[in-house]
Amino acid sequence: MKLRCPICGRTYEEPVQRCSCGEPVEFKILKGEPYIGKSVWERFWNFWPIEPVLEFSLGEGDTPLVKSRLGEELGIRLYLKNETANPTWSFKDRGTFLAVSYAIKAGYKAVGTVSTGNMAASVAAYAARAGLSAKILVSENADEEKLKAVSVYGGSVIRVRGDYGRLYFESLKLGENLGVYFINSDNPFRVEGYKGIAFEIAEETTPDYVLIPTSSGGLFRGIAKGFIELMRNGLIEELPKLITVQAKGCSPICRAFREGKARIEHFERPKTIAKAIANPYPPSGNAVLKLLREFNWLCVTVSDEGIIEAQKKLAGEGLFVQPASATGIAALKKLVESGTIPEGTKVVSILTGSGLKTLSHMEGGGIMECAIGNLEKCLR
Template sequence: MRVICTRCGKEREGMEVTCNRCGGPFKLDIDLPFSKEIRLNFPYIKDWVSLGEWNSPMIKGDLFYKLDFMNPTGSYKDRGSTTMISYLKQSGIKEIAEDSSGNAGASVAAYGAAAGMKVSIFVPSTARGNKVRQIQAYGASIVKVEGNRDDVSRAARESGLYHASHILQPHFRDGIRSLAYEIVRDLGWRKPEEVYVPVSAGTLLLGMYEGFRHMANEGVIKEIPKIVAVQTEQVSPLCAKINHVNYNPPEKLTSIADALVSTNPTLLPEMLNAIKDGECVTVSDQEILEAWKILARKGLLVEYSSATTLAGHMKNKGSNNAVLVLTGSGLKTLS
């Protein structure tokens, strides 16, 4: 399996994080037969660093709910972390830097610890709360950086440590293919009509899209299901492009969906390509809160950012044959 630049097609030469020619992100070129033994679809991993991730439950109620918040660290990010950390370990990487004060930082810290790596997580100087404490619990060093999200990313990139970015590392995004495989498997190897996902930096959308595309190319499903991306009114750069509206992000984000913060995502061109046959819907804080309460009354305690999928489905008057991906545990946000 080749690793190629998504923008100019240049093949990755070694362990560089972005393309040396154009600066674009890399992705894996999925050109292998599909296997119903899901881990066999990742043949480049020889020895998994695993905490028991994947195979999250999918339950049927009024809709299908994929409970990805039940991964080991409480979020879907574990799908990417197990794959990226396994690949980095077998490549000889022992010290890594990641920039995230949220679920990605916690996940990379956990899997890095399991791999015996020294992990430094770069976070904004204002970062607080349960997710930061979760990162510290795994033994990772917290490095606080003054400035905005770009400043934090730059500090990690220039730290001298290998930049294990959950946004830029292709093997992180590639691990999320597993989610698409499980959704189709859980439906008896049939595709759903719609899949609703919260979208911020784009790793979930892009990884899941590649999984569906792989199965469609291999004849497992006839076509890629309709993917509905859900964003907040405050953070909606993808929806703005898809729906041809102006977008001016606020100077300070105050949305309750505090895991959805990428106002200028690096992977926006790739997201636009993935969602071209789908939809993008924006939801308000009030709509998110209403959806969160409905999910909680069903026994599903999720982050507000995860509840955006139900909010989007209700606003969109979506199909009954829809899968809602619930991405992060509500236990992380309770004080």
């Protein structure tokens, strides 16, 4: 297990979660070649920093890559990587499974996370699967409906009064003292798990662009690392252009990128319907910013109006996603119309999580009342 800090370059032999400089760490680029296997974990067996404990898998990964009709309107070839097909309906399951595999091997009896949504449900579910205790820390104003979907797995859900932004770092300290392995947003094993998205895309197609909804930055770093490892091992010839997508109402990475700054700054008063990516001070923000500059990649923001429109368009294709998942499609029209994404190119947009988790903002309508005797008339 050799980890390095992508910002200062310091290396570690033990599995730390963050560098002494305050930035996230990541595993060094792994070398290998694919195997024949049923799951992405088996096919890319020597691309993971530890052996996945397959008996505790819930069937995460190997999600559909769906050809979209929306691309025809824009003159591109568009594919949707449907991460809502994971066991707890979001991409988080990939990272959680690999991190829980490490926790089991390291002898932990409890795992935890700081989250009010997808990650909380994922950690609670995989802890239950592995017979571990789960400690889920949420903000005091966390939505009651979401918390029900977390507590159903039997973990301890704890509302924390005070600055929610401090919880990430406080949880790591508490975890060391109490023997709880906290699997937060950019945990290095979590980032490794997300590489599987890049591996699976490359097995099916060679995209020119990949649109990635971005909050803490762990997903973006994982997909980027996956493609980089594929290229370094001679499995693809060149990297696709990766695009960070953030909501305009909370876009600390894109703002720093646009303003030419080397480090992100706290985004004051975030306000967006895409709450799953509304992190005002993303812990991997500086690492994402460095990748964007190093590879000449892009960062794009979208409005809430554009997000809602994109969500409806995806539903028109049979895919009901949470607002954050629709941000890639919201960005796509702007990018094609500006010529940033040329016509005829191949684009993949990552659909990160299911819309069933965020029903509160959905409009009603479209439901007709009809007496049984008038059904023929109503059906015309």
